[in-house]
Amino acid sequence: MNLLHSNDRRGEYPGSYYAATATPLAPFPALAGEVRADVCVVGGGFTGLSAALHLAERGYDVVLLEAHRMGFGASGRNGGQVGSGQRLEQDTLEKMVGLDDARRLWQMGEDAKALVRELIDSHDMACKYHSGIAHGCWRAREVGHTHAYAEKMARDYGYDQIEPLDRAGIRALIGSEAYQGGDLDHGAGHVHPLNFAIGLAAAAAKAGAKLHELSEVTRIEDGTRPVIHTAEGRVVADHVILAANGYLGGLEPKVAARVMPINNFVIATEPLGDRAQEILSQNVAAHDTKFVVNYWRLSEDGRLLFGGGESYGYRFPDIVRTVRKPMLQVYPQLADARIDYAWGGTLAITMNRMPCFIRPRPNVLSASGYSGHGVALATLAGKVMAAAIAGQSERFDLMARLPMPAFPGGPALRTPLLVLAMTWFALRDRLGF
Template identity: 40%
Template structure:
């Protein structure tokens, strides 16, 4: 049986790694960042480049949680259609947020190029319509994108043309985004760490923050040390509630599971996904998959409504893969792993501040790109330009009812209903 936490393809293929030492002293900083995933690392790079004194605390090792385990899909925008975003926040704010979110892709590419991060970067993402009604919605979304961004940023794919991008049956068309793509998330996280340290950030791994005391300065304590800082930035996604209960109630942790096949022959791999794009679909409980640099199919899918992982992740996910790719029945599963992603009620990231505590979480599956954007906006804010950060605070959010004990059953009911609607 595979270890649901540690038997990931990413850990096996990212190369040797030596974590930084834990914090064992009482130190000071301008900004203390809690969390060594994409959000915290991007913030550390940007803030250090802005000549702020930066300390980053990571409870485990860099990329330990969702940032080192996710599907690696670079999906431009939000997990909400631009049309619906504008209905939610109004035309002016909605357009600004949409353009800002779309800029995240270029920001990530700029980071990769500037810092020489080798992370198996590939271009293209296709989102498939699981229902005919979904395709009609995608048609409207492409027309909306053409109006806001110009033609070609999103390409409508007719049902008869899907096989030019991916060879699967049962879908009703889709949207292809050339500026989407995929990468090796753990390699990207480690590359951001190197960039942050080169810019002057101090990074401590194995240094879980256990308490935060606010005041004129913020005191963050770990088991063996402390940081006194002008501001603290909570970049710990599903663990935000452990340090800030009020902020934490706006997200729900959801477990995702991924399998990786053995390496496939080049011709066999390209027959599955001729475009080598990242692929996702419009189901609420979605399937998403892509090819790795060594031609493995990385596939995520399936429904699981309890926090306990399945005893055999490979056996749990593989049937969903074979439903789309029955020709892989003979392909061995080499890796299977899981991780938690934070979602919000409206599937938009929850970003804001309370005094000198700042936070960002709940990317709802869109975190590979948006996290780098948020890290750079934090640096802008701390240097006195709050305009872009303020836009995110204009997004209305509702918390999940109750604390941890009630949030999970509430979410389970919602997921069961949505899964039923997928089938209908």
């Protein structure tokens, strides 16, 4: 089975709130016959579209191949949160890579957020950037760490955008009795992710990149000029960028060994009207400290978009049932709220939750495995790979030298081993450990 086709219809967006409210995007033609390019980009999400845009702006002849529609994958289905920094906290990164590289990684995270805002503004996208992400602590013992981290970031990194919140403060902000404290990152934000992806596609096409939909890559031939094959055509290119993330499949084994697809799910309630103010008193996004994280925000028409629950196989479960349960743990007052949309998607994680930047074979670059922190970082990754192809590889090399262990057991055993680990951590969530 192939995750590209397990839960979706060919060439169609899932039945999500995002797809229902997306800016119309005219289809791009499928690849036919042989074409030549300086760079072939595989995948039409944030990473690939950003790479195509920035390469085209540098004057490269770029061809991008997408199996379905632009923004079809995780880029068009996620929670829309534009988070600060990396997926791991800075004190963890300092221990992992040392203070100097940790500071560089932090700056890349800041650059990533700024890039999202810059692209939205400079290309006049039909996508608003809203400031603020709240972080709710499920357990009382987590509050002290959260507040100490805000202090550290202000003291050591000059980042004073994180506002510590006590129990009353977090409850006033997010309208839930479930959390014991937390914080509000005023420097982070949230967007309509599919409209952002569509905006990137329009910008890349305008810059001269040649975009192709319904063009699933079946194999890549190595060589001084790699050949990228689809069912109806092929691209002969000087360079290849792999940007398929959780939908890469077996196309590149060296990436697949380190980057594992998992499924996550989102529901959207009916418009809540005046009740929306009781859910989030400010127009911020939110997430919590559960290992299987809950994340949510309000749509522009006042719906609660709530994400939670995971699965690790090919087929999606009953999504409403899977997500409604954690939603009601956070907001029991929404027991009577109608669910209008429910959708799932496949993202990708790594063993240490840091993105996997790798040169898996000659003339091929890959970035993926954003582990739920990809709206900003995936967008920056595309720009970073464009720069690397142009000979400016410092930031790519910084990411590529991060420790990136393979999943134990290889492709055959990684899923059952991950399920065991995730089940254990989910049990800890339920038991309050």
